[in-house]
Amino acid sequence: xxxxxxxxxxxxxxxxxxxxxxxxxxxxxxxxxxxxxxxxxxxxxxxxxxxxxxxxxxxxxxxxxxxxxxxxxxxxxxxxxxxxxxxxxxxxxxxxxxxxxxxxxxxxxxxxxxxxxxxxxxxxxxxxxxxxxxxxxxxxxxxxxxxxxxxxxxxxxxxxxxxxxxxxxxxxxxxxxxxxxxxxxxxxxxxxxxxxxxxxxxxxxxxxxxxxxxxxxxxxxxxxxxxxxxxxxxxxxxxxxxxxxxxxxxxxxxxxxxxxxxxxxxxxxxxxxxxxxxxxxxxxxxxxxxxx
Numbered sequence: 001x002x003x004x005x006x007x008x009x010x011x012x013x014x015x016x017x018x019x020x021x022x023x024x025x026x027x028x029x030x031x032x033x034x035x036x037x038x039x040x041x042x043x044x045x046x047x048x049x050x051x052x053x054x055x056x057x058x059x060x061x062x063x064x065x066x067x068x069x070x071x072x073x074x075x076x077x078x079x080x081x082x083x084x085x086x087x088x089x090x091x092x093x094x095x096x097x098x099x100x101x102x103x104x105x106x107x108x109x110x111x112x113x114x115x116x117x118x119x120x121x122x123x124x125x126x127x128x129x130x131x132x133x134x135x136x137x138x139x140x141x142x143x144x145x146x147x148x149x150x151x152x153x154x155x156x157x158x159x160x161x162x163x164x165x166x167x168x169x170x171x172x173x174x175x176x177x178x179x180x181x182x183x184x185x186x187x188x189x190x191x192x193x194x195x196x197x198x199x200x201x202x203x204x205x206x207x208x209x210x211x212x213x214x215x216x217x218x219x220x221x222x223x224x225x226x227x228x229x230x231x232x233x234x235x236x237x238x239x240x241x242x243x244x245x246x247x248x249x250x251x252x253x254x255x256x257x258x259x260x261x262x263x264x265x266x267x268x269x270x271x272x273x274x275x276x277x278x279x280x281x282x283x284x285x286x287x288x289x290x291x292x
Contacts, residue, residue, distance in 0.1 A: 007237055008039040011227075012054055012063030014047035015116045017149015019170045019258075020064045020225075023086060026255035027227070027262075030248035031241070038244060046118030047148075055080055055230045062233070062241070066120020067223030068127065068200050074228075074276045081278040083227040083241055085270035087261040090185070090204035090220035091124050093162040094155060094173050097180035097213070101161060104186055108134070110161035111141040113151040124223060125164050127201055128186065131194030131221075152176045166222055168210035169257035177211035185220035194221050210257070224270040229278050238280025246288070264290055 011028060014020035024042035031040050043060070045051055051063035052073045062083055065073060073080045093107060101107050114136060115121040122144075129136040136142060143160055145151055151163040152175035162184065165172050173181065183206070186194060195201055204222040208215055229238060242264070245252075252259035268290055271277050277285070285291030 006037040006039065007240070008041065009237070009241070010059075010061045011040050011042045012045045012051040012060040013042050014045060014064065014119060015145075015147045015149075016044060017147050017171060018047075018116065018119065019148075019165070019167060019172075020047065022169075022171055023256060023258065024064060026252055026259055030252040030255060030259070031244045033251060034248045035240065035244040038240065047116055048120035048123070049118040051228075052080065055228060058230055058232070060230065061237075062227055062229050064225060065228045066123065066225040068123050069120050070226045070228060071200060071272055074272060078231045079276075080228040080231060081233070081238075081281075082267065082271045082276050083229050083238060083278050083281055084245055084262055084264075085267040086225040086227060087167055087258040088202075088204050088222060088224055089120075089124070089167040090206050090218070090222035091121070091128055091164065091166040092173070092206065092218065092220055093164055093184040094176045094181045095162045095184060096155060096158075096176070097182050099161065099182065101184065104132075104184060104190060107162055107184065108139055109141065111143055111159070112136075113143045113145060113154050113160045113163045115151070115164060116145045116148050119148065120223075120225065121165055124166065127198045128194055128221060131197040131201070132186070132190055148172060166206075166220070167258055168207060173211055177213055181211065181213065183211075183214060183218055185218050188219075191219065191221055226270075233278065235278075235280040235283065238278035239284050240280070242278075242281040242284035246284070264288070
């Protein structure tokens, strides 16, 4: 493929109102501004769980996939590959600022909006609760959403106690924080238990001022989310995407706070292994002195 050849790219995101569609829109706008011939076009999907089979089937070219869903897909029978590490996602609960709940233990038995069923947040929630010997459906009153954007209103009107989500600049948390929010994460002892039981998770911290009224960092556990490619994405197209994304980095960061974390250095560090990187991305990393 000629480097200047038009090559429309189909990008799978998730249900409207969540973090993946917001990221996908910013990613497409920033990359297309650098290389219009790529014509990255975001498409709503049911989220990580649907994006993987759509990639394998060739119905998408690249897609946003979270955490363990991504890691499993990188080692599957039709392995996907990493185009970019998106951002780290420390898992948190958001409650109203006037709510009585102060800890994860306080939330047991309460109605929790865990997210859309296909979302990577559901996988993270299962890992987090399992690490504590809990079941997210048995030990809480679970609410699964048709659309990620439905969650904030449910917290604000009191129909659920909390919304589960994570990461900086997530639209659901932004909406609650605008009306007054408090965030709940596993305490230090709980984090040790979770990380011991779930080695695929990592200790992570939500930076201060990620949301209105959140003046201090919040320690939690979480995973990275990735932009993954279909198994047969041409090497030249992966190289072209990596080059465009590298040049578009400042623009992506300006469009979306968590876009600051989408760097080639983070991609190299967050990929489970160099072999899981798309061949075109590996070639571009070598060209700029980051890969071997």
